[in-house]
Amino acid sequence: MSEISTLGEFGLIDHLTKTIKLENSSTIKGVGDDAAILDYSGKDSRVLVTTDLLLEGIHFDLTYVPLKHLGYKAAMVNFSDIYAMNGMPKQITVSIGVSSRFQTEDLEELYDGIKLACERHKVDLVGGDTSASVTGLTISITCIGYGKEGKIVCRNGAKNTDIICVSGNLGAAYMGLQILEREKALFQNNNGEEGMQPDFAGKEYLLERQLKPEARRDIIEKLDKAGIVPTAMMDISDGLSSELLHICKESKVGCRVYEDKIPIDYETAVQAEEFNMNLVTAALNGGEDYELLFTVPLSSHEKINEIEGIKAIGYITADENEKVMVTRDGAEMTLKAQGWTGF
Amino acid sequence: MSEISTLGEFGLIDHLTKTIKLENSSTIKGVGDDAAILDYSGKDSRVLVTTDLLLEGIHFDLTYVPLKHLGYKAAMVNFSDIYAMNGMPKQITVSIGVSSRFQTEDLEELYDGIKLACERHKVDLVGGDTSASVTGLTISITCIGYGKEGKIVCRNGAKNTDIICVSGNLGAAYMGLQILEREKALFQNNNGEEGMQPDFAGKEYLLERQLKPEARRDIIEKLDKAGIVPTAMMDISDGLSSELLHICKESKVGCRVYEDKIPIDYETAVQAEEFNMNLVTAALNGGEDYELLFTVPLSSHEKINEIEGIKAIGYITADENEKVMVTRDGAEMTLKAQGWTGF
Numbered sequence: 001m002s003e004i005s006t007l008g009e010f011g012l013i014d015h016l017t018k019t020i021k022l023e024n025s026s027t028i029k030g031v032g033d034d035a036a037i038l039d040y041s042g043k044d045s046r047v048l049v050t051t052d053l054l055l056e057g058i059h060f061d062l063t064y065v066p067l068k069h070l071g072y073k074a075a076m077v078n079f080s081d082i083y084a085m086n087g088m089p090k091q092i093t094v095s096i097g098v099s100s101r102f103q104t105e106d107l108e109e110l111y112d113g114i115k116l117a118c119e120r121h122k123v124d125l126v127g128g129d130t131s132a133s134v135t136g137l138t139i140s141i142t143c144i145g146y147g148k149e150g151k152i153v154c155r156n157g158a159k160n161t162d163i164i165c166v167s168g169n170l171g172a173a174y175m176g177l178q179i180l181e182r183e184k185a186l187f188q189n190n191n192g193e194e195g196m197q198p199d200f201a202g203k204e205y206l207l208e209r210q211l212k213p214e215a216r217r218d219i220i221e222k223l224d225k226a227g228i229v230p231t232a233m234m235d236i237s238d239g240l241s242s243e244l245l246h247i248c249k250e251s252k253v254g255c256r257v258y259e260d261k262i263p264i265d266y267e268t269a270v271q272a273e274e275f276n277m278n279l280v281t282a283a284l285n286g287g288e289d290y291e292l293l294f295t296v297p298l299s300s301h302e303k304i305n306e307i308e309g310i311k312a313i314g315y316i317t318a319d320e321n322e323k324v325m326v327t328r329d330g331a332e333m334t335l336k337a338q339g340w341t342g343f
Numbered sequence: 344m345s346e347i348s349t350l351g352e353f354g355l356i357d358h359l360t361k362t363i364k365l366e367n368s369s370t371i372k373g374v375g376d377d378a379a380i381l382d383y384s385g386k387d388s389r390v391l392v393t394t395d396l397l398l399e400g401i402h403f404d405l406t407y408v409p410l411k412h413l414g415y416k417a418a419m420v421n422f423s424d425i426y427a428m429n430g431m432p433k434q435i436t437v438s439i440g441v442s443s444r445f446q447t448e449d450l451e452e453l454y455d456g457i458k459l460a461c462e463r464h465k466v467d468l469v470g471g472d473t474s475a476s477v478t479g480l481t482i483s484i485t486c487i488g489y490g491k492e493g494k495i496v497c498r499n500g501a502k503n504t505d506i507i508c509v510s511g512n513l514g515a516a517y518m519g520l521q522i523l524e525r526e527k528a529l530f531q532n533n534n535g536e537e538g539m540q541p542d543f544a545g546k547e548y549l550l551e552r553q554l555k556p557e558a559r560r561d562i563i564e565k566l567d568k569a570g571i572v573p574t575a576m577m578d579i580s581d582g583l584s585s586e587l588l589h590i591c592k593e594s595k596v597g598c599r600v601y602e603d604k605i606p607i608d609y610e611t612a613v614q615a616e617e618f619n620m621n622l623v624t625a626a627l628n629g630g631e632d633y634e635l636l637f638t639v640p641l642s643s644h645e646k647i648n649e650i651e652g653i654k655a656i657g658y659i660t661a662d663e664n665e666k667v668m669v670t671r672d673g674a675e676m677t678l679k680a681q682g683w684t685g686f
Binding site: 002003004005006007012013015016017019020022023024026027029030031035036038040041042043045046047049050051052053055056057058059090091093095096097098100102103104105107108111115122123124125126127128129130131132133134135136138140142144146 | 345346347348349350355356358359360362363365366367369370372373374378379381383384385386388389390392393394395396398399400401402433434436438439440441443445446447448450451454458465466467468469470471472473474475476477478479481483485487489
């Protein structure tokens with residue numbers, strides 16, 4: 001028998017789905033990208049479908065995640081996958097398994113978060129399933145979105161000389177998680193003593209990045225307005241290194257990125273210092289930032305520079321074996337995926 | 344605080360979703376039927392979406408459910424929801440949470456069942472999510488299907504004098520479950536003694552109805568061929584009574600059904616006798632048969648009679664308060680939903 005952990009999440013999905021043959025003309029693209037692509041119009045409208053499973057004890061810890069934030073984030077990570085295809089999320093279904101320790105009010109809070117996310121991103125909650133659970137809280141969300149043939153962006157379109165871009169900044173969600181974990185450990189060491197208040201002053205931004213990430217609809221809108229269709233795109237859920245290696249693998253190209261170009265917020269840097277952690281490692285491998293990683297043709301360079309919130313961090317190369325980060329002192333290191341895979 | 348169990352599954356979904364306003368023109372119908380109805384074509388093509396969450400210890404018991412059967416059934420119950428809209432399932436996404444006691448080979452078995460179901464019903468597996476779990480096995484499947492405006496059947500279209508029909512026979516899946524539960528109890532009482540073999544001889548049909556239900560694509564195809572579009576339809580997952588009351592409530596009508604018309608297989612009857620159970624109760628409330636319950640206009644009576652595997656069991660009445668079953672001896676009893684709700 002084989003341990004699942006030897007395959008890892010992506011290896012496992014590959015392994016289980018590699019023999020699948022697509023039968024329906026409405027299936028344009030199946031497993032292997034941020035979302036599947038379906039054609040239910042016979043014209044250029046496309047249906048995008050993505051799904052995420054969130055399990056208590058694996059993806060979230062209710063000792064420090066409020067249910068409303070959890071609902072918000074659960075919806076947001078799905079919207080993010082649709083944006084990562086250059087699409088617009090339109091509908092979600094929400095399935096929830098709850099054990100008897102939850103009350104109706106708890107689920108209302110969870111749904112309040114989901115509904116708030118839906119309102120902000122103009123998404124309709126159209127169905128779902130609710131069930132008792134003998135174990136922890138389970139949340140499964142499927143998001144359906146709209147995309148247009150010719151504008152949908154997959155992971156496999158990056159070309160030699162394309163510019164590699166990221167939105168926002170990286171590593172902040174990871175730092176937020178470290179703060180929460182530290183406070184939890186302190187609280188537990190004090191046996192949950194009354195009056196023990198977590199020390200979150202000045203950490204609001206990092207905590208919000210972890211607890212309440214915002215999918216980058218604004219970036220998709222800005223790119224559209226600027227007439228830019230990326231050649232490849234992913235959202236950064238596992239970490240920049242991991243996602244960039246995915247794009248390279250799918251596109252059969254290499255990459256060179258520059259350490260000093262990776263956008264990192266000041267508060268992230270301060271926190272890394274406080275924790276005595278390597279800042280670049282956090283930014284490269286932290287994950288859960290839900291920023292967009294994408295590539296654009298060299299000819300879009302000027303246009304991209306004019307868009308606020310997007311940073312060029314390097315470029316695509318023809319050599320599939322080249323996965324290089326150039327450090328501040330000019331040394332070259334090989335990018336490795338250390339993203340958290342859940343196994 | 345309110346116990347979730349006081350609301351029940353349907354009450355809970357109603358409660359959590361009642362304030363939802365639909366924002367997108369692509370959302371034709373949201374929460375409240377077997378599937379949501381979406382328009383991604385701008386013409387008469389419709390996208391149907393349904394989702395089901397299966398949790399170990401609630402929806403299945405791995406002591407007697409083989410993983411391949413579980414995968415098959417998990418896919419099938421979703422197909423069934425699409426057929427219940429008079430649509431055709433086309434794609435599924437599969438999300439799975441697994442604890443460390445599962446090996447890669449276990450997941451292969453599970454996927455083999457899912458893939459077999461997909462092959463038989465011409466459905467493409469297009470995506471999903473796979474994660475570690477600290478608890479039991481979790482399976483969340485979303486199915487996307489095709490329907491045509493004007494041919495999609497909801498729960499709210501039943502009219503006075505319509506004939507109430509069911510496909511196949513009822514109660515068999517429930518009897519299959521009782522057999523499995525009995526053998527499990529016997530096995531446990533014998534401390535799992537070696538050589539203790541379950542006694543399933545002659546029970547194959549009932550076990551298959553429980554472990555490997557078949558969604559009724561054939562009935563949808565036959566109805567289409569006969570030119571019949573039902574006025575209302577649901578699949579029978581919770582039990583005939585529960586589903587019929589749903590259709591009446593949504594359609595604002597009443598019903599009269601006849602005990603002696605309810606289709607019950609001979610083996611189901613034999614088993615009920617053996618268990619000293621009320622056969623009609625099992626057929627009315629047993630659930631998990633995944634047969635179709637639907638209504639057709641009185642004018643389709645002859646056509647329906649000619650289709651093999653469909654039985655007329657009564658008719659719709661105008662009086663919303665009338666939910667009557669006429670027993671074999673001519674007495675009238677009120678139908679009640681005792682379907683298993685999972686809470």
